[in-house]
Amino acid sequence: MNQDIFVLVEHLRGQVADITYVALAQAQSLAVETGGKVIAILFGGNAVELSKNLAADIVLHVESPVLAEYTCDAYAGALTGLIKEKSPRAVLVGDTTIGAEVAGVLSARLGMPLISNCVSVKGGRFSAKICGGKMMVEGELPAEPVLVAMVPGGFKVEQGQAAKAPEIKTSPVPDLSGVRVTFKRYVEPESGDIDITTQRILVGVGRGLQNGDNLELAEELAEALGGAVCASRPVVDQGWLPTTRLVGKSGKAVKPKLYLALGISGAPEHTETITGSEMIIAVNTDPAAPIFNLARYGAEVDMLDLMPALSEAVRKAKGG
Amino acid sequence: MKIVVPVQLVPDLVEELVVDKSGKALDLDTVRWIISEPDDHAIEQAILMKEKDGGEVIVLAPDFEGADDVLFAAAAKGADRLVKITGDFEGGLNAHALARALHPLVKDMNPDLVLTGVQTHNGLDGPVGALLAEYLQIPYIGYVSNVSVQGNKALVSKDYPGGLKAEMEVSLPAALGISSAESAPRYVPISKIRMVMKTSKVEDQDVGDLDPSGAAVVTRMSPPESAERATMITGKVDDVAVKIVAIIQEQGLL
Numbered sequence: 001m002n003q004d005i006f007v008l009v010e011h012l013r014g015q016v017a018d019i020t021y022v023a024l025a026q027a028q029s030l031a032v033e034t035g036g037k038v039i040a041i042l043f044g045g046n047a048v049e050l051s052k053n054l055a056a057d058i059v060l061h062v063e064s065p066v067l068a069e070y071t072c073d074a075y076a077g078a079l080t081g082l083i084k085e086k087s088p089r090a091v092l093v094g095d096t097t098i099g100a101e102v103a104g105v106l107s108a109r110l111g112m113p114l115i116s117n118c119v120s121v122k123g124g125r126f127s128a129k130i131c132g133g134k135m136m137v138e139g140e141l142p143a144e145p146v147l148v149a150m151v152p153g154g155f156k157v158e159q160g161q162a163a164k165a166p167e168i169k170t171s172p173v174p175d176l177s178g179v180r181v182t183f184k185r186y187v188e189p190e191s192g193d194i195d196i197t198t199q200r201i202l203v204g205v206g207r208g209l210q211n212g213d214n215l216e217l218a219e220e221l222a223e224a225l226g227g228a229v230c231a232s233r234p235v236v237d238q239g240w241l242p243t244t245r246l247v248g249k250s251g252k253a254v255k256p257k258l259y260l261a262l263g264i265s266g267a268p269e270h271t272e273t274i275t276g277s278e279m280i281i282a283v284n285t286d287p288a289a290p291i292f293n294l295a296r297y298g299a300e301v302d303m304l305d306l307m308p309a310l311s312e313a314v315r316k317a318k319g320g
Numbered sequence: 321m322k323i324v325v326p327v328q329l330v331p332d333l334v335e336e337l338v339v340d341k342s343g344k345a346l347d348l349d350t351v352r353w354i355i356s357e358p359d360d361h362a363i364e365q366a367i368l369m370k371e372k373d374g375g376e377v378i379v380l381a382p383d384f385e386g387a388d389d390v391l392f393a394a395a396a397k398g399a400d401r402l403v404k405i406t407g408d409f410e411g412g413l414n415a416h417a418l419a420r421a422l423h424p425l426v427k428d429m430n431p432d433l434v435l436t437g438v439q440t441h442n443g444l445d446g447p448v449g450a451l452l453a454e455y456l457q458i459p460y461i462g463y464v465s466n467v468s469v470q471g472n473k474a475l476v477s478k479d480y481p482g483g484l485k486a487e488m489e490v491s492l493p494a495a496l497g498i499s500s501a502e503s504a505p506r507y508v509p510i511s512k513i514r515m516v517m518k519t520s521k522v523e524d525q526d527v528g529d530l531d532p533s534g535a536a537v538v539t540r541m542s543p544p545e546s547a548e549r550a551t552m553i554t555g556k557v558d559d560v561a562v563k564i565v566a567i568i569q570e571q572g573l574l
Contacts, residue, residue, distance in 0.1 A: 012480055071488060072450070073459050097480055100439065101462040101497065104450025107534055108419065114446045115536045126536060129544070132333050132441050135346070138540040146536075149446070180459040182489045184475070189483030201573060225574070237361070238504045243483050250463060250479040250499060258573055265333065267441070279571060281564060282550060288336060290544065297567055298550030299560045309561035317565045317574055 001145050003036030006091040008079065009043075009059075010098045011050055012070070013186070019094030021160030023150045024055045027092050028160070030121055031057075034089050040166065043067040043078055047168050055162040060169055066176045069183035070098055074176055076105040081174040083110060088145060090121075095149035097250060103147045114147040117268070120154030129153065132267035133290035152272045193244040194228050201227025202256045204247060204274070205235055208263015208284065208303045212240035217307040218262065224314040230254065232270045247273055262303035266291025321375030321469060323366040324431040325399075326422050326448065327359035329384040330440050339541050345412060346541070353386040355393075358437025364501035365467060366435050367398040373469060376400045378429060380422065380525075382413055388522060389513075395520040396508040402520060407527040415443050416534035419451035421527035427456060431493055433474065438462045438497035445535035453495035461488055462497030 005027040010017040020040075027038040040056035044067040051059040060082065066074045079102065083091060091106070093099030095116050107114035115121075117128040119136075127138045129151060196202060203222040209215065215229070222229045229245065236246045247254050249269045255276035262283045264270060271294050274280065282295035283303050292298045299306070331337060332352040340347040366377045378401040379394040381387045391402040405421060426434060434456070436449035453460035465485070466477035469492070478486045479499055490496075553563045568574050 012484070017481075069486070072461060097463040097478065100447055101450045101460055104415075104446035104462075105454045105460060107416070107446055108451045108454035111534070113534050113536055114416075116444060116446050128444055130442050130444060131331065131337055131346075134333060134337050134543060135339075136542055136544045137444060137538045139536045139538045142536055147446075180491045180494070181461060184487040184489055187477065187485040187487060189485075225568070233500075234357070237357075237500045246483065250481060252482055258568060258571065279567075281567065286334070288543070292550045292552075293544060293546035293548070295550040297553055297564070299553040299564070301557050301560055305557045306561060309557050310564060313558075313561040313565045314568075314574065317569060 001087045001089060003034035004086065004088045005031050005034065005036055005038050006083070006088045007038065007040050007056065008075070008091070008093045008099060008102065009040050009050065009054065010094050010096060011045055014045070014049070016050055016054070017094060017096065018157045019096055019099070019150060019152065021055070021157040022152055022155045023092040023094060024160030025155035026121060026150055028055055030090060033123070036089055039088070041079065041082060043075060044069070051168055052165045053161045054166055055160045056166045058169055059166050060171045062171045062173060064173045064176060066179055071179065071181040071183055072101045072105060073179045073181040075102050076109070077176050077179060078174050079106060080109060082171065090146050090148055092148050092150055095151045099149050103149045107147050112145055112147050113142040114149065116149040118148050118150050121148060129268055132265055133271065134288065151268055190242060190244050193242060196228055196230045196245060196247065197252050197254055199228045199254070199256050201225045201258045201260070202254055203227055203229050203260045203262065204231060204264055205229060205262050205303070206232040206264030207234045209235055209240070210304065212238060214304055215240055217304065221307050221311045221314070224311045227256070227258070232264050249273065261291050261295065262307070264291055265289045266294060321369065321373055321433070322378070322429065322431045323369060323375060323433045323435060324378045324380065324426050324429050325362050325366050325435050326380045326426065326452070327363065327390060327437065328356045328418070328440050328448065329353040329381065329386055329390065330356045330442050333441065344538050344541055353384045355390045356437050356440045358439060358498055360437070360505045361501040362435040362437050362498040363394050363397060363399065364503070364505040365498050368502055369467065369469070370398060378403065380405060380425065382409060382418065383407070384409070391522050392513050392517050392520060393508055396513045396516040397506055402522045404522050404524050405527055406524050407530055409530070413530065414532050414535040415445045415448045415451055417530040417532040419448050419455055420531050422452050423455040425525055426452065433492065434458070434495040435498050436495065438464070438499045444538070447497055449495050449497040456495065458493045458495055459490050460495045460497065461490055463499045464496045465498070465500045466502055467496060
């Protein structure tokens with residue numbers, strides 16, 4: 001084992017994911033402790049363009065038609081070869097729709113311990129967020145080479161960005177002839193709906209909505225406020241709102257001036273994508289809901305009682 | 321088409337979570353166990369596929385309090401075989417231990433597809449589906465919200481941020497981590513579950529000693545210490561509404 005830290009660069013359609021910069025920031029801090037280098041692993045894509053602001057000592061670029069678009073099978077296959085050859089101290093990925101599964105497969109394949117939901121690693125200890133953000137856990141970083149799947153919270157995106165482009169090294173193409181998954185095409189999100197990422201005011205509804213019929217109350221409130229309704233995963237899963245309104249890890253990140261979080265507990269999957277909001281007001285009957293740790297204002301009332309009262313108060317304030 | 325669905329039970333986050341005396345784990349006496357939500361979607365997806373193309377659905381659950389209820393509810397939805405995994409889960413059951421325990425059982429079942437929920441909220445060592453897939457030497461795709469089988473291949477839709485999806489083709493057998501089923505998990509009335517309890521059988525499968533290696537050891541668990549907590553607005557609902565409006569006005573948003 002050497003002391004280098006690998007970071008898997010996650011990119012889709014020419015865009016590096018924010019979590020990659022978070023992982024690079026973590027890697028930089030870890031590399032200071034280990035005395036190793038930060039090596040960004042980049043599969044496919046335009047290496048010069050994608051690498052330009054990565055805070056890494058070296059970018060290891062592997063180019064192959066099989067790696068042109070992400071599949072777990074191909075990424076895990078290519079990483080297996082690199083990890084075996086270079087034996088890094090740690091491999092950092094995002095705990096995302098890409099990194100989580102790559103890390104899982106590699107952990108089973110290579111017998112490397114895996115820490116997921118990781119917020120930070122410092123001084124040989126990790127801290128991670130579980131139970132929808134209601135619990136933090138800590139422990140020692142395993143002594144052997146380790147896989148770490150990062151979530152936001154410990155580092156800022158800017159900390160993983162550099163002004164100067166790192167050196168790009170091209171790595172030989174591994175044998176990926178046994179890949180069993182083929183990328184076919186991208187399917188664009190449904191269009192024709194409003195774009196929640198451009199709204200000034202968002203009324204976010206969660207599990208506390210209880211029933212699709214109650215959506216009308218949220219729509220009424222959003223209309224009074226001049227905003228739009230968006231939702232956390234359970235509401236979209238129930239089919240009460242389309243995926244275009246989903247705020248979260250597999251939905252959209254939003255940055256409104258006001259985010260009214262109604263009946264949303266504040267699981268990391270959701271909160272990670274609302275941190276850009278200028279002000280969050282949270283309403284939840286559960287005093288332990290993690291959303292209250294993020295919101296500037298909170299109220300412990302039932303959203304179903306509050307929505308009509310708030311719509312009325314807004315209309316009154318507007319003189320209507 | 322044979323579909324195996326290993327599910328997990330997780331603490332209900334609606335209940336208060338209490339750390340036990342060791343300071344390293346949840347106080348299990350206070351935990352109410354429920355099916356992990358993505359696993360509920362995995363069952364639904366399997367049933368939808370069975371309804372469309374026929375086949376067999378086998379649901380497995382570790383022997384936690386409430387496991388029988390989860391299994392019988394799956395049978396009431398249309399699952400054909402119910403398997404409860406028994407063993408010593410006293411020290412908790414991490415994803416690696418569960419995937420290793422499932423491996424020989426699922427291998428013997430010889431499935432075309434393994435569907436699991438893509439994640440659990442209390443997992444600290446990766447998705448069970450990805451680990452199990454690798455132990456079974458079959459491909460894995462996670463965050464899947466749509467599956468259709470054509471011959472010995474499946475066409476799946478994988479979710480990416482921003483509502484973007486990717487269509488991928490995978491050769492069978494394969495394991496898929498389901499984020500959401502094509503339609504919301506169906507509701508089954510208690511009366512139907514009670515009926516099923518009389519006619520269905522839960523098979524016990526003892527997995528012996530567990531091997532939890534591959535996960536980091538937790539030495540401390542605590543609720544998050546927040547640097548800042550929301551300023552709470554108190555009063556009756558109407559008062560809260562008026563105060564919120566005042567705050568919004570202060571921000572110049574009304």
